[in-house]
Amino acid sequence: MADAALDTVKEATAVDNQARVPTVVVDDVHIVYKVHGAGSGKGSATSALSRIITRKKAPTIREVHAVRGISFTAYKGEAIGLIGSNGSGKSTMLAAIAGLLPTERGGIYTQGQPSLLGVNAALMNDLTGERNVVLGCLAMGMSPAEVRRRYQGIVDFSGINEKGDFISLPMRTYSSGMGARLRFSIAAAKTHDVLLIDEALATGDQGFQQRSKARINELRKEAGTVFLVSHDNNAIRETCERTIWIEHGELIMDGHTDEVVRRYEKGDRP
Amino acid sequence: MSTLSDPVNLSAPRGSDAGLTPKQLADKYGLSVSGKRPSLPQYVRQLWARRSFISAFATARLVAQYTTAKLGQLWQVLTPLLNCAVFYLVFGVIMKSRDGVPVYIAWLCIGVFVFQFSQSAIQAGTRSISDNLGLIRALHFPRASLPIAFTVIQLQQLLISMVVLVAIVLISGIMPAMTWFLIIPVLLLQSLFNTGLAMVMARVGAKTSDISQLMPFLLRTWMYVSGVMYSVSGYIQNWPPIWQTLYSWNPATVYMDLMRYAFMPDSFNKHIYDGHLDASGNATPKALILPDHIWIMAGTWAVAAFVLGFVFFWKAEEEYGRG
Numbered sequence: 001m002a003d004a005a006l007d008t009v010k011e012a013t014a015v016d017n018q019a020r021v022p023t024v025v026v027d028d029v030h031i032v033y034k035v036h037g038a039g040s041g042k043g044s045a046t047s048a049l050s051r052i053i054t055r056k057k058a059p060t061i062r063e064v065h066a067v068r069g070i071s072f073t074a075y076k077g078e079a080i081g082l083i084g085s086n087g088s089g090k091s092t093m094l095a096a097i098a099g100l101l102p103t104e105r106g107g108i109y110t111q112g113q114p115s116l117l118g119v120n121a122a123l124m125n126d127l128t129g130e131r132n133v134v135l136g137c138l139a140m141g142m143s144p145a146e147v148r149r150r151y152q153g154i155v156d157f158s159g160i161n162e163k164g165d166f167i168s169l170p171m172r173t174y175s176s177g178m179g180a181r182l183r184f185s186i187a188a189a190k191t192h193d194v195l196l197i198d199e200a201l202a203t204g205d206q207g208f209q210q211r212s213k214a215r216i217n218e219l220r221k222e223a224g225t226v227f228l229v230s231h232d233n234n235a236i237r238e239t240c241e242r243t244i245w246i247e248h249g250e251l252i253m254d255g256h257t258d259e260v261v262r263r264y265e266k267g268d269r270p
Numbered sequence: 271m272s273t274l275s276d277p278v279n280l281s282a283p284r285g286s287d288a289g290l291t292p293k294q295l296a297d298k299y300g301l302s303v304s305g306k307r308p309s310l311p312q313y314v315r316q317l318w319a320r321r322s323f324i325s326a327f328a329t330a331r332l333v334a335q336y337t338t339a340k341l342g343q344l345w346q347v348l349t350p351l352l353n354c355a356v357f358y359l360v361f362g363v364i365m366k367s368r369d370g371v372p373v374y375i376a377w378l379c380i381g382v383f384v385f386q387f388s389q390s391a392i393q394a395g396t397r398s399i400s401d402n403l404g405l406i407r408a409l410h411f412p413r414a415s416l417p418i419a420f421t422v423i424q425l426q427q428l429l430i431s432m433v434v435l436v437a438i439v440l441i442s443g444i445m446p447a448m449t450w451f452l453i454i455p456v457l458l459l460q461s462l463f464n465t466g467l468a469m470v471m472a473r474v475g476a477k478t479s480d481i482s483q484l485m486p487f488l489l490r491t492w493m494y495v496s497g498v499m500y501s502v503s504g505y506i507q508n509w510p511p512i513w514q515t516l517y518s519w520n521p522a523t524v525y526m527d528l529m530r531y532a533f534m535p536d537s538f539n540k541h542i543y544d545g546h547l548d549a550s551g552n553a554t555p556k557a558l559i560l561p562d563h564i565w566i567m568a569g570t571w572a573v574a575a576f577v578l579g580f581v582f583f584w585k586a587e588e589e590y591g592r593g
Contacts, residue, residue, distance in 0.1 A: 019285035022299055027292035072281045073292060099305020100407055100592055108304040109296035113410050123405055124330070126337070131330045138323035139411040141316075170337075183408065242280050254281055 023194055023225040024074040024097060024114070029106035031067040031089075031096055031249075066092040068249040069106070074194075079216065079226040081240035081257060083233070083264055089249040090229045094196045097227070112193030115140075117184055125172040129160055129182055132171055136186040150189055157215070158185035159208055181208050188215050195219055196227045213239055233261050307588040308412075310581070317412045324415050328422040350431040353386070354379045354438070361499040371501050372537040372555040376442040380533055381498040383435055384526045387428045388464050389489050394420035395468025396475035396482050399590050406591035413590045414583050417472040421465045428457070435533075444534050452532035460525045462572035466579030473583050476590055496522035503559050518561045521571040528568055531560050 067089045074080055082090040095101045097108055098116035123132045133154050137147040158181045160166045160174075171179060187195070197216075216226050216239055230236055236243060236257060243260040245253040253260050253270055263270070283290050290298065308316060336345045357378055371377050398416040399406065406413065432453075440446075475481050496502070502523060506514050517523075536542050543557040561567075 019283065019287040022283070022295055022301065025292045025296040025301055027296070071292060073283065073295065097304055099588065102305070102589075102592060107293065107296075109292075109301035110304045111299070111301050114304065115410060116407070123408060124334075124402075125404075126334045127330050135323065135327055135330060136409060138326055139320070139405070139409045139415075141319055141411070144322050144326075170334075187409070254279075256280070 020075040021111075022073050023076055023078075023111040024227075025107075025109040026070055026072050026093075026097070027107045027109070028069050028071050029067055029093075029096065029108060030065070030069055030104040031092055031101055032104040033064040033066055033092075035062045035064055066249050067096070070246065070249070070251045071106075072244060072251065072254055074225050074227070076225060077220050078242055079220055079228065079240040081236035081243040081261075082227060082229045082246060083231075083236060083243060083261065084246040084252075088246045090246055091198050092249075093246065094198050094227060094229055097194070098196055110194055114194035114196055115187055115190075115192045116196045117187050117198060123171065123183060123186075126170055128170055129155075129167040129174070132182065133167075133186055136183075137189060140187075140190050142190065154185045154189050157188070157211060158182045159211075177205065184212060188212070188219065191219065191222045192224055194225050194227070196229075198229045199231070209235070233265065237261060305588050307584070310584060313412060313414075313584050313587065317414055317418075320411055320415050323411065324419045324422060327415070327419040328426065331419070332423050332426055346427060346430045347434055350383060350386070350434055353382055357382055357499055372543045372557070373442050373444060373534060376439045376444060376534060377530060377537065378499060379435055379438050380530050381526045383428060383431045384460070384529045385493055385496060385498045385522055386431075387424055387460060388467070388522060388525070389493065390427070391421045391424040391464035391468050392471050392489065393482075393485055394424060396471040396485055398468065398472045399476035400479055400482075403591055413587055414469060414580065417468040417583065418465055421461065421468045424464065425457075425461050439533055444536070447535055449532050449535045453529065456525060456528045456532055456568070459568045459572040462576045463521060463525070464575075466572075466575030466577070469579035469583035470575075473586050476586075492522060496520055496526070498522075498526065501558065519567055521567075521575075524561075524564055524567045524571065527558075527560060528564060530558070 070089075070093065082093065084090050092101065094116060096103060097110065098114045099108075099110075100116065123136055127135070133151060134147055137150065137154075138144070142150070155161055155167055158178075160178055160182055166174065166178065171182070174182070184197075195216075213235075216228075220226055226239075228236065228239055240257050243253075243255070243257040243264075244251060245260050245264050247269075253263065282288070283295050287295060287298070307313075333343075336342050339345055341348070354375075358375055362374055362378065395417045398420045399413065402416055406416075471481075471485075497505075502517065506517050509517070531538055538558050538560050540557045543555050
């Protein structure tokens with residue numbers, strides 16, 4: 001089923017010259033971070049006071065130019081991998097597509113509201129897994145009846161209860177892998193026009209990774225676009241047919257996964 | 271696979287779309303700017319659709335609040351009781367400001383609970399965005415859900431305190447009266463007012479985290495000038511009229527006076543508490559005075575705070591959770 005979907009997409013991209021429906025348009029985007037509290041750590045109370053009195057600008061604010069002029073267009077039904085070394089701007093790019101970071105220049109246009117799944121996106125740690133599932137679904141806009149209907153499916157998918165009744169424990173008692181699995185299960189319960197996944201799959205075990213790959217393919221078939229940031233090149237190869245290589249905030253290569261990942265592994269920049 | 275060898279631009283639009291710039295392509299298919307703020311009517315609709323999220327969130331938080339304490343949910347009742355005990359000890363026994371106020375202990379407790387409702391709603395509102403960044407960054411929902419949910423939590427807590435309050439009032443010898451029905455509109459108006467204030471503080475607190483350090487001092491000052499533990503009317507009698515009017519508009523005093531009137535209407539009756547000297551020459555308590563137009567003031571504060579607070583919060587909707 002999943003392979004069939006992949007094949008049809010490959011065929012479509014290779015053969016057809018039909019107009020495709022874009023879901024994410026990234027148009028010459030620059031992103032600049034302002035980092036507070038960086039720089040040499042003279043952060044004592046007296047120095048802070050003298051800074052306020054002399055009205056000097058805080059020396060600890062530094063600017064980081066994380067993304068420098070990236071452009072690409074993603075279409076309906078695509079799964080796109082983002083690769084690059086640490087700190088190359090992949091996660092920043094995803095956060096910007098999700099609307100969580102303002103762009104300095106350029107524009108990002110999306111269909112619907114992209115949903116970002118990150119490793120660090122904790123839900124409510126002091127509440128039980130059960131409550132997190134219900135609250136997460138309600139926050140995404142499901143009705144209480146819909147939540148009741150889907151609840152068991154989400155818990156089963158996450159596999160949290162495979163080793164005993166963990167769903168009724170507070171989320172702070174979960175291992176990082178269990179937390180990430182539950183968060184992915186909650187977010188994947190709804191059909192998103194654009195789903196952005198930031199390494200969230202790397203933490204799951206073998207069985208969960210298989211299930212999530214199948215779910216990603218389902219989401220794509222339901223006319224969505226999936227972005228995947230990962231350092232696991234095999235996960236990219238298995239899930240995405242298109243890959244974008246980013247380095248120093250610049251787009252190095254955008255093409256079929258096989259070729260891009262091959263050249264990325266060899267360090268062979270075009 | 272032949273396609274792998276020749277570089278295919280997977281980004282470029284094909285077919286009838288070929289040659290369109292990214293901007294034109296986005297316009298043609300009706301894509302919207304990512305992270306754009308919805309219009310006000312859209313925002314209200316989205317928020318209304320999340321009403322079950324707001325109530326479920328509030329309930330879950332309320333339950334989770336005392337999970338680490340051994341006495342658990344009992345603290346919901348114990349906290350307001352202890353608060354009243356402290357204030358009674360300081361202002362009732364040691365400083366004797368109860369002279370002149372009929373049924374001081376009930377009067378004090380009503381004031382403490384009503385003021386605390388506003389105080390804690392504002393404090394929780396200030397932290398509502400900054401303490402829930404994980405949730406905000408993970409899921410998309412109208413952010414106003416958070417300050418509203420935190421005000422609902424405080425309302426639920428007040429309702430629990432109300433049970434304690436009714437017991438204190440009955441023990442003080444005050445019989446239930448028809449005015450007790452006024453408690454409901456007073457609570458509604460104050461809740462609206464608090465929600466508005468919580469939304470204002472949520473936006474301010476999201477931008478400048480320093481404000482949460484400052485809030486306790488501001489709120490304490492507000493409490494001491496609002497006449498929670500002593501009757502303000504006695505102090506401002508000799509002030510210029512303009513100051514008296516301004517002082518009477520203090521929303522905390524307005525809601526406290528209304529709630530006190532609702533619970534103990536007899537204390538506002540000149541024929542019962544006329545302040546005459548008793549047999550040994552001491553003054554008996556004088557009746558409290560309910561300011562004119564107090565319902566108009568209460569309503570104005572509620573609507574103004576809610577509407578302005580909502581618009582103020584919505585204006586920065588796209589910025590919450592941004593790093």
